[in-house]
């Protein structure tokens with residue numbers, strides 16, 4: 015039996031067993047990334063799509079995803095590679111790529127405006143070993159690295175990656191423990207601790223998806239924004255918050271898309287405390 019130290023679940027796995035996230039497995043008595051180098055998605059995306067609005071604007075970033083996730087958001091836009099039955103099958107059709115090959119590809123795209131690598135689409139921290147190896151090589155080649163994450167990981171994992179990551183977009187999906195634990199199967203306290211530590215290591219922007227009836231209250235947004243306002247980037251600037259619109263997807267189709275007016279109203283509430291607030295999907 016071996017214990018995984020990546021996230022709050024601390025899955026205890028027997029030889030050959032796979033953890034809750036589907037991306038880590040116990041082999042030779044150690045829990046490791048089963049999804050190491052297995053790529054399900056690869057695209058040259060605008061940096062703004064991560065979303066990052068205050069980091070290398072107008073540039074592109076070679077974005078790479080694997081499979082698996084340690085949350086269970088019922089509305090996941092990437093459920094085909096995150097946590098559905100199909101996501102687990104996607105492992106079988108994933109293409110294997112080495113950190114060296116990925117870095118070479120990123121360099122090839124440099125002439126088209128590529129700044130480096132973005133680890134995204136599924137939850138990259140459950141396969142942090144590949145992120146570390148590829149990001150290290152990318153840095154050595156003069157490229158930048160971006161991490162798009164749900165922030166559900168121990169600080170020891172952040173410490174492993176911090177030397178190689180230049181920017182992160184981290185989800186702060188709501189501001190109640192109930193929403194995190196009951197709806198997302200997550201742990202808000204772990205995410206908040208991760209964000210507090212991450213802002214000291216690199217450029218960080220945050221994203222909150224507004225789901226009707228779950229996290230769309232004015233008071234909740236006010237408390238969230240006030241907490242974010244106490245964070246400061248390394249250069250003393252405020253942290254940007256992206257507030258985005260929910261669409262019914264995957265297992266949450268029992269409600270309509272968030273009213274655009276609600277997103278705009280909540281953005282105004284956030285602006286009471288924050289300098290950089292952006293709306294998304296509107």
Ligand code: SF4
Pocket residue numbers: 018019020021022023024025032033034035036037038084140
């Ligand atoms: S990263 Fe995966 S295997 Fe590790 S504790 Fe979290 S859910 Fe379990």
